[in-house]
Amino acid sequence: MTRIEGNSSQKSTIAGRQAASVGLASLASAAAGYLVIWFVPRVLNKADNAEFLAFWSALFLLFGILGGLQTEILRYVTAHTADPAPQRSGSEHQKSVPLFFVVLSLSGTLAVLIVLSSMLWGPAVLGPNWLALVLVLAGACIAFSVHAALAGILSGRHLWGNFSALVASESCFRLLLVLLVGIIAGSTAGLAAAAAAGACAWAIVSLFSPKLRAAFRQPLDVPVWEFARKVGHASVSTSASATLVVGFPVLYRITTPEDVYLASAPLLLAILLTRAPLMVPLGTFQNVAIAHFVRHRSRGLAALQPIALAIAGVAAVGAAAAYFIGPWLMVLLFGSDYHVAPWVLAGLTVAAAVLALLTLTGGMCVALNRHHVSSTGWLVASAVSLLVLVLPLDADVRAVLSLLAGPLLGVVTHTLSLSRSQPVGASS
Secondary structure, X not given: OOEOOOOOOOOEOOOHHHHHHHHHHHHHHHHHHHHHHHHHHHHOOHHHHHHHHHHHHHHHHHHHHHHHHHHHHHHHHHHHHHOOOOOOOOOOOOOOEEHHHHHHHHXXXXXXXXXXXXXXXXXXXXXXXXXXXXXXXXXXXXXXXXXXXXXXXXXXXXXXXXXXXXXXXXXXXXXXXXXXXXXXXXXXXXXXXXXXXXXXXXXXXXXXXXXXXXXXOOEEOOXXXXXXXXXXXXXXXXXXXXXXXXXXXXXXXXXXXXXXXXXXXXXXXXXXXXXXHHHHHHHHHHHHHHHHHHHOHHHHHHHOHHHHHHHHHHHHHHHHHHHHOHHHHHHHHHOHHHOOOHHHHHHHHHHHHHHHHHHHHHHHHHHOOXXXXXXXXXXXXXXXXXXXXXXXXXXXXHHHHHHHHHHXXXXXXXXXXXXXXXXXXXXX
16 A cells, blocks of 8 residues: 655555556456457458557557546646645636546547548558548547546546546457457458447446546646646657557558568567556556655655566566467467567567556656656657667567667666656646
8 A cells, every 4th residue: 555655644545455446457458458459360361450450559559649638637636636725827816627628629639630640641550441440540539538538537536446447448348349340240440440439438437437427527727728738748758658558560560561561460469468468557557656656756766666676577477488488379369370489579578568667767757747858758769669660670670679679768768867856746
């Protein structure tokens, strides 16, 4: 159980039972994601599966960008919960506005930009059905913005049980829709639309949750422009984060010849499988970690040390298991066409651990109100990873080095900055 330092009430960031509910939600999300990527190759051939994985990557890249919205709302609500006195910028009589009006305005603007810019990137990223898939992405953008805002509010209010229900329902609803579409009429476009529609699960959950419905009344007590600016900073970080966490197939596709990419489904699935054991639970617990860092901001990097040691231990065990068991497991799950070399699976597992550390150090920067440091680290990581991808190397070597070198330099960027300056309070 995590405690607030210097607070007489000694209020917990998250209690044991609540942590268990968040853990169960992360397990449900991981299981649902695994089942989707296990099921789709049974409906689509290897080339069509590579096309689906490109859309899957683009979809979660978009969700990652919207993660900046969730992160800033979490930080805002957490800070106001810890210090309920209004903190004004500019006019002392700043009028509050409904938070969800701002959320829908921002996500609607992003959806329009996605559609208008799609002629520049749609065919290269999404393939022959790019126009329909772009419209699916635009709709998912608006739907998931509501999910992200609700998750941020619930986390900021420490309603971890409701947060867990929201997270688990989104992943499970997506799995249900993918299974239904795949059984009835499996196609790349249909499965993609089903995967995107999972972002609407909040509409169902809110029917049964008074606290979730109450979250829709959350006000915004800071100037809209200031909130939007901080969301923009956080989104730069989460965009770069999502590019490496879930958007790597997009980077790989635009830097790889078409025929090579369409044969790369085994490598892309290996990337998803090796990082999911760390990144899916971390994605769920990241809100807990940020709330923890906000409450313990006086400790600086010391607050991160126990989590970093745990990740290192998981990485060591996971890499050994991936080397000796991974190739057999890939063939067992997906068939003989999906064999991947042992060293590739072990290397991808270590890279996933470094990426998890980068996610945590970036979250700590945001929690300490150092958005620019978080953005810089993630941009460095993305730039280095992209640079490695354009090197004239074997496809497997490019992938492993790209996913390892970029995040490692991003971690160094974050930790050097955090260690050179004293922690600051997280103002709203």
